[in-house]
Amino acid sequence: MMNRKYSAIVFDLGQVLLPFDYNIFIEAIDKYKQGLGKAFIDKYNSNYNIHRDFERGKIPEEKFIRQMLNWLEHKITAEQFCRYWSSIFSLNNDVISLLPQLKKNYKLFLLSNTNSIHKKYGYEQYDFLNYFDRLILSHEVGYVKPEEQIYREVEKASQLASDEHIFIDDIKEYADAARLIGWDSIRFESYNQLKDELGVRGILK
Template sequence: MIKLIIFDLGKVILDFSHRDIARGLAVFSTLAKYQDPAKIMDHMFNNGSKIINLYEEGRITTDDFFIYIKESFGLNISFPRFKKIWNEIFKENDGIDMLIERFKKDFMLFLLSNTNELHFEYVKEEYPVINKFDRWVLSYEAGIRKPEPEIFQIALNKAGVKPNETIFIDDIRENVEGAESIGINSVEFKSVNQITTYLEEKTYESRPG
């Protein structure tokens, strides 16, 4: 019987584009190389950037992250302007709020995300859907990122449920496999309609009445 449904944040609840960050920062670079947004994308996001991982694991502070990015790309930029560029990249997926409301009636709903302090503080204020979840499991608070099995175990422990009583939804196959490795029913997100159908079928026998 399913008791808990865990949702990823990025691309599942909120769509986003890292390219918007790269374009925004390139304008403030004093280094010719990094006036090209593609170079910022490669350095920051496309090559498994260690600094992003450290920030998402809560191993460096927001201030230290900002200083590193500012110095790395030669940015002549204030922190408030950086924060605006860094954060204003999200858009709620159509239909996701209705899906959350529908399944919240009968199941515990958790949010489990590889995210950082700046992004999460922003989205929980700007997008009411974030506050409809029963609990959040965030990489920067947990000190570990998906697809490591330990972060999924944290969610199970918080909910007091077993892996086979849980569904996990994520857009990244590697993360889905991480959850599956400890026995969680998992599905790769493609669209809200696809997930709605999947949840209807998977939770049919778990619904009251």
């Protein structure tokens, strides 16, 4: 592993660089009607195909919002939904602090299952995104992890061999899928664990 040549480091976004907590959304919605936030999340999870299709860019944003507002009994406006739905993120400043150092020696890519609302209202304004050579976002490329095609989109952008990539993701299934196509991967658990894993590989000194 230590003799492997790494040229591209690929980061997941949610729960790696940006922790998120849907309880923030639930609490915001419950101010309009007690229990509605939890009821909404339960309905959302039981109709996960809608979530996935929105992440693939197959459902127009306006249609998705209409469905969400129906489930929310039209207690809030479309604008409020977008803002509350995207208020769930916070910054993992420890992991973000690694980006400038890594950028000196490696190409950096972001690979995320995400959607147009979270991009626009949730994270697009963050300066740390400027460290990345390219953002590979599911709703823009039409694929989601763990589908092979989305990893290949990174390779198209990097113009590098598969075995020169290492992927960091908190979901084991997505990290394992990267290994199946020849990448190395780290299942993210914590900042210290990530530093150790990168150190073992000679990526961080």
